[in-house]
Amino acid sequence: MPPRRHPTFRQRRLGAELRRMREAASLSGPQLARILDIDVSQVSQMETGRIGVSRQRIRAIADACRCLNDPLIQALGGMTQDRSKGWWEDYRGSLPAAFFESAEHEEFATGTVKVWASMFLPGVLQTADYAKGMFSRRVPSLTVDEIDLRTAFRTQRRNFLLRHPEKKFEAYIHESCLVTRFGGTEVLRQQLQRLVEDSYRGNVTIRIIPFKAHTYPGVTESFIYSYGEVTELDTVETDSSRGPEFYDAPNELNSYRAILGRIEKASLDEKESREMITATSRELKD
Incomplete structure (x- = not known):
């Protein structure tokens, strides 16, 4: 699936929290990519909301970053489950x-x-x-x-x-x-x-x-x-x-x-x- 052209507010916010988690662990993008065994471009795309992130992937990132903030990890996982279409989408292209x-x-x-x-x-x-x-x-x-x-x-x-x-x-x-x-x-x-x-x-x-x-x-x-x-x-x-x-x-x-x-x-x-x-x-x- 190609990267999203226009990530939503929610998708960008999820990505920003993943970037903040990585930076708190003093890991670079390439370092996290090696730990997760993924392409380095995927790290950048996750952190900008351009590609989706599963609940399992969030848990893997948290483990790699030694993040022990379980309430935050659970909340981020919940954000990946909500794929509902907002009422405002009916106005997209007009405003x-x-x-x-x-x-x-x-x-x-x-x-x-x-x-x-x-x-x-x-x-x-x-x-x-x-x-x-x-x-x-x-x-x-x-x-x-x-x-x-x-x-x-x-x-x-x-x-x-x-x-x-x-x-x-x-x-x-x-x-x-x-x-x-x-x-x-x-x-x-x-x-x-x-x-x-x-x-x-x-x-x-x-x-x-x-x-x-x-x-x-x-x-x-x-x-x-x-x-x-x-x-x-x-x-x-x-x-x-x-x-x-x-x-x-x-x-x-x-x-x-x-x-x-x-x-x-x-x-x-x-x-x-x-x-x-x-x-x-x-x-x-x-």
Whole structure:
């Protein structure tokens, strides 16, 4: 079977963990290839997600690298078993690849997904009109059909969350997001009302960081921190105008966990946050 041309987020992440395991053992690619009795090109292709890896091969790599982290080995083995097709595949060829990676990142998470929103409301909590208001401000401009397609995709991301109540979603939102009027005043008013409704869902937590917080608690860019089956499989996704970027190195994960700790301390509790969203919605004027 020829190597994959476009490995998925999940396939690349599995490969990255295999590379990290090899490097922790101070083994080169050729050295690991000799131990496993495979071609050296296969090591490179496994570590970039371009070829599949069996559960047995992962165990062999772990043995070669003297890795004793059995929970991680088991979790990586489980990743090889999931060959299900994601709902986003229906959009492939119609949208940029970055859209699919964000959706797969959310589905890949087996634990809580935490979001820090500093500029606009989290995508999975957006109404269709709010999303359209955001996409309509893109430079260069999108056509009406392109805006509609992106909005439909974002709605699908939201529907996935609602269909899976076992998925825990925590949103930490700066107050500035509650007053930025993507799509206009009425669109924002309806969006805030939706936020209040979502805050009552059993798997959704919404907390606001007010302007009056003693300091700005997070980084300037929005980010998503997803918890994996084991800590090593946690992932951070940052948002930018050029698309998402992903981080999974241990020092990077430690840094973002510390940032999340500051954000949580500066946030209002759920009841206070709900009251602030409701009050803001009532105060909106055209």
